[in-house]
Amino acid sequence: MMAMDQAAKRYPIRDQIAIVGIGSTAFSRDAGGRSPASLACEASIQAIHDAGMTKADIDGVVGVLEPGAPRANQMTALLELPNVTHHSGPMPVAMFGLIDAMTAIFSGQCDTVLVYYAFTRLPWNSRSAAQDPFRRYVMMGGGTAKPPMPESIDPSAAYTAWASRYIHEFGARREDFGRIAINMRANAARNPKAVMKTPLTMEGYLSARMIRDPLCMLDMDIPVDGADAFVLTTTERAKRLTKNPIVVHAATAGMVGRSDEDQLPSLARHGQHVVVESLKARGELWLDDVDVFFPYDGFSIITLGWIENVGYCKPGGAGRFMEEHWDEKSGRVLINGRVPMNPHGGSLSEGASRGTGHLREAVTQLRGEAGSRQVENARTALIGCGGFFFNSQGAILRRI
């Protein structure tokens, strides 16, 4: 903890970097005839225009290494950005891109960064994608020649495995997982960008096809085609550019050493715990300040983890917590009757954006531009991104 205490004492980047542009294609189950590069360009140009900028303003390019997405150097050429002094390719999920952009700007490597993420359904997770000859070359994680064994505990299977442990330790019920899925679906109904808007009931959840027991299809995010992009610059410059810059109060990644999926110490000690400790040490805002909560939901078990680990309730208590904070009228969670959880529908129902949807919606809500989904007077958003192993991350965003 020594290192964390030391770093937190001096967290000079707090509130110093702002998000001034957002752009997004809508998500879809099939973008039909469009490449990831095409989607990434659309979102990027939107974000640059949203920031009131032109290509000459962008001197940093952060292209997150989603399978099939154009690399940062390719994007620089795609948009013919004339003067780029920082470019990089962080791993998914979303906050790695955000954090890289922040630190590049704060350190002076560049002044204004385009961060983009493009998603393309892959042959292994989408039957229709498997029919597309242009997608055959796209492999998860850059591709290995050998297909995994059925017993490989890859990151996605590992969430199911640890869900079994969660059920074993806490006596969790399938309904506890179902409430996560239902909350996201109810929220997605009010988001024009979402792909899954058909109302979902508990009966519907309980009868959904099992994929890997104990998790079913509705516990797993929905593969989509689409792209999100963001433009970041210094808060100082943002104040001159826009009336409502959204600043990053604090952001962090979090890992424990034993992060091999099946060797994780326990549900009581993994990446999410490090993220929470780091955000609390680096930021000055926490749950009492939070107006809108974004727990990642690539798998429902991850969301249960975030609800507990940020401290809304005790370990094992997320199911009960959601029951107690369930708003019957809108069919979703409203914490203390006020704070929604993923008002855009999350990865489960808006689409599997590995957290970029969460980040985009946080900015949209804090700007007060969320239309019928708007959380009244939203000033602070908490994002718990990623899962348990190597990609746990978090951020606190606020309106200034």
Place this chain on the structure above:
Amino acid sequence: MAGQLSDAALVERFPWVQISHDNKELFRGWLDQRLLILRCRDCNRFHHPPKPICPECWSWRVEATPVSGRGVIHLAMFLRQGSPAPGVDYENGPHPVVTVELEEQPGLRFTSTVVDAPIEAITIGAPVELAWIDRYGAPFPAFRLRKGAK
């Protein structure tokens, strides 16, 4: 003994796994139906999956060491779909995948399948032992429920 098998021959015996200089001794062990786990000769700690150093004390003196293969199921899932493998027929029923905490060291775990057991008997906390099965013509370490164990 497979211990004498060349690296090239070893790779040919396991065309379906990614063999490296860090894990090769484990696969040589499989050919002799011995489950080996890397263990540090300085601090005595086992670690898995295989790494070139002991992640605990950073000693380079790690050595593939036989373990009993006995342990207790720590995580359990049942695949209704997944990667292909001989003898794995998802149409015939879910394929169990378990992470077993080995008796040699708390937190030391090995993931494989369970054979010869009804799905409902494969539960977290159940004691298991090794059961070698054949996969693509080479031995593959699986588990079976350990009878009479508490």
